[in-house]
Amino acid sequence: xxxxxxxxxxxxxxxxxxxxxxxxxxxxxxxxxxxxxxxxxxxxxxxxxxxxxxxxxxxxxxxxxxxxxxxxxxxxxxxxxxxxxxxxxxxxxxxxxxxxxxxxxxxxxxxxxxxxxxxxxxxxxxxxxxxxxxxxxxxxxxxxxxxxxxxxxxxxxxxxxxxxxxxxxxxxxxxxxxxxxxxxxxxxxxxxxxxxxxxxxxxxxxxxxxxxxxxxxxxxxxxxxxxxxxxxxxxxxxxxxxxxxxxxxxxxxxxxxxxxxxxxxxxxxxxxxxxxxxxxxxxxxxxxxxxxxxxxxxxxx
Amino acid sequence: xxxxxxxxxxxxxxxxxxxxxxxxxxxxxxxxxxxxxxxxxxxxxxxxxxxxxxxxxxxxxxxxxxxxxxxxxxxxxxxxxxxxxxxxxxxxxxxxxxxxxxxxxxxxxxxxxxxxxxxxxxxxxxxxxxxxxxxxxxxxxxxxxxxxxxxxxxxxxxxxxxxxxxxxxxxxxxxxxxxxxxxxxxxxxxxxxxxxxxxxxxxxxxxxxxxxxxxxxxxxxxxxxxxxxxxxxxxxxxxxxxxxxxxxxxxxxxxxxxxxxxxxxxxxxxxxxxxxxxxxxxxxxxxxxxxxxxxxxxxxxxxxxx
Numbered sequence: 001x002x003x004x005x006x007x008x009x010x011x012x013x014x015x016x017x018x019x020x021x022x023x024x025x026x027x028x029x030x031x032x033x034x035x036x037x038x039x040x041x042x043x044x045x046x047x048x049x050x051x052x053x054x055x056x057x058x059x060x061x062x063x064x065x066x067x068x069x070x071x072x073x074x075x076x077x078x079x080x081x082x083x084x085x086x087x088x089x090x091x092x093x094x095x096x097x098x099x100x101x102x103x104x105x106x107x108x109x110x111x112x113x114x115x116x117x118x119x120x121x122x123x124x125x126x127x128x129x130x131x132x133x134x135x136x137x138x139x140x141x142x143x144x145x146x147x148x149x150x151x152x153x154x155x156x157x158x159x160x161x162x163x164x165x166x167x168x169x170x171x172x173x174x175x176x177x178x179x180x181x182x183x184x185x186x187x188x189x190x191x192x193x194x195x196x197x198x199x200x201x202x203x204x205x206x207x208x209x210x211x212x213x214x215x216x217x218x219x220x221x222x223x224x225x226x227x228x229x230x231x232x233x234x235x236x237x238x239x240x241x242x243x244x245x246x247x248x249x250x251x252x253x254x255x256x257x258x259x260x261x262x263x264x265x266x267x268x269x270x271x272x273x274x275x276x277x278x279x280x281x282x283x284x285x286x287x288x289x290x291x292x293x294x295x296x297x298x299x300x301x
Numbered sequence: 302x303x304x305x306x307x308x309x310x311x312x313x314x315x316x317x318x319x320x321x322x323x324x325x326x327x328x329x330x331x332x333x334x335x336x337x338x339x340x341x342x343x344x345x346x347x348x349x350x351x352x353x354x355x356x357x358x359x360x361x362x363x364x365x366x367x368x369x370x371x372x373x374x375x376x377x378x379x380x381x382x383x384x385x386x387x388x389x390x391x392x393x394x395x396x397x398x399x400x401x402x403x404x405x406x407x408x409x410x411x412x413x414x415x416x417x418x419x420x421x422x423x424x425x426x427x428x429x430x431x432x433x434x435x436x437x438x439x440x441x442x443x444x445x446x447x448x449x450x451x452x453x454x455x456x457x458x459x460x461x462x463x464x465x466x467x468x469x470x471x472x473x474x475x476x477x478x479x480x481x482x483x484x485x486x487x488x489x490x491x492x493x494x495x496x497x498x499x500x501x502x503x504x505x506x507x508x509x510x511x512x513x514x515x516x517x518x519x520x521x522x523x524x525x526x527x528x529x530x531x532x533x534x535x536x537x538x539x540x541x542x543x544x545x546x547x548x549x550x551x552x553x554x555x556x557x558x559x560x561x562x563x564x565x566x567x568x569x570x571x572x573x574x575x576x577x578x579x580x581x582x583x584x585x586x587x588x589x590x591x592x593x594x595x596x597x598x599x600x601x602x603x604x605x606x607x
Contacts, residue, residue: 188600192601192604193604198603198604204596204600208592208593283589283590286517286520289514289517290493290517290597292513293498293504296497296514297497297499
């Protein structure tokens with residue numbers, strides 16, 4: 001569900017497996033028509049032409065064993081509401097950014113799988129996605145209604161399809177690591193217009209990033225979540241010239257294109273979980289309010 | 302007639318010069334000679350809340366300024382240091398009044414001459430429509446107080462002169478309470494506007510949802526109040542009430558810091574947010590949100606070259 005860049009990487013690769021039948025659900029009819037006509041093409045980090053069945057009509061979806069939600073976080077609710085009928089006996093995984101997608105999906109289906117994925121790309125034209133970065137995916141059961149064995153089946157299929165995936169009992173560590181990384185760097189780029197590297201080389205701004213990271217770590221710790229890596233190290237690693245120094249955060253790209261951002265699910269998610277666990281998050285709240293202000297300025301001016 | 306020099310003819314300088322020219326002999330000091338020539342030839346037209354054309358003298362050469370009893374330095378904070386340097390050795394016998402946003406303008410001027418000094422802050426606003434035309438938008442007051450070698454009586458005489466010219470002004474025995482109220486207001490509203498792109502509108506007073514902008518604005522104001530308290534300043538006005546009142550006027554004001562950021566110009570960040578943050582650090586007051594806003598706008602200025 002949601003066959004943009006990340007959704008297409010899963011759909012095209014999984015469709016190559018003989019024992020898997022893939023349906024791609026996306027509201028963009030030009031995209032679904034192109035996929036049905038000429039296949040779903042990936043180029044870049046891997047060159048693949050997959051043959052998923054594509055549709056913009058949720059009622060066409062048959063009963064499925066697994067679903068993968070790959071929409072932007074603000075579209076989770078309508079996406080799962082439209083497609084839940086296909087997963088009465090299945091399990092639905094999220095590979096989206098941010099916090100709260102699992103809860104939203106669990107409002108519509110029984111079996112939910114928490115997922116965090118690192119591959120990235122962009123939609124070039126209908127039916128064609130550029131695959132920029134390969135990377136791992138981690139899946140885990142959202143609650144006791146999802147057996148680990150089912151999560152392992154999904155991870156195994158992804159791995160065999162060329163999208164390496166792990167199944168773990170508690171997938172919150174990688175999720176929070178990625179959320180803290182994104183919430184602490186993306187909005188800073190969006191508010192200042194600076195690339196990731198330039199944010200990190202200004203000591204005053206890097207200190208602000210650390211302030212945001214520390215709040216996120218405190219909220220994770222209060223829930224007993226063990227991060228699988230230190231976001232600080234990942235942030236510094238990404239700032240190196242050969243890694244992502246010149247990268248404009250996706251939120252900066254969103255702001256430049258005046259598209260709604262995922263700030264409510266990044267900083268807003270940290271604030272919400274912080275409030276639930278009695279951990280103050282003033283900096284994340286301030287950053288969320290500023291980015292919401294940026295979004296509001298597009299309709300006011 | 303009183304002789305007055307107004308140095309700097311942006312919107313505030315133009316409003317002061319034109320109105321004062323109705324009751325005093327005014328000479329405007331401009332940066333560009335064409336600007337001075339336009340003022341000499343066409344006069345200075347005021348529209349909006351006033352409607353007249355003032356006749357006044359104008360020059361771009363500080364050495365050509367006539368003797369004056371009062372000189373108002375009305376440039377932007379970022380231009381004050383070079384302006385004060387140009388005035389060194391001129392205007393003997395004049396009382397010099399600063400009107401810049403933020404803190405520290407008086408010290409900058411004091412370092413360039415031994416003129417008696419008055420402090421002021423202004424809440425009026427205008428829009429320039431060219432070198433010889435300014436629109437009078439907000440008719441709120443200018444507040445004046447003694448600073449060095451002056452008394453409340455000196456402040457009162459200047460306030461009366463400005464009032465006689467048709468603007469609003471008030472004298473205070475100590476300007477710091479008013480100056481700090483405006484400092485906290487500006488550090489908050491200008492910083493948030495510059496970062497969000499929002500004019501000073503209803504969003505700044507909205508406090509219903511946890512992520513509403515008004516909550517951040519209120520928290521920033523509270524940090525500023527804590528700094529003022531630590532500095533021993535009792536505020537003249539509550540900056541939060543000033544903020545709410547301004548958003549209720551229904552006039553969507555674009556703070557200068559927002560206009561500066563959009564035009565990729567240097568902002569008054571250092572004399573406003575920087576001044577407040579440095580006071581906080583000096584006094585040991587924790588201001589994490591103001592520090593964040595200060596760093597973000599500073600980085601935004603650095604992004605102009607991207």
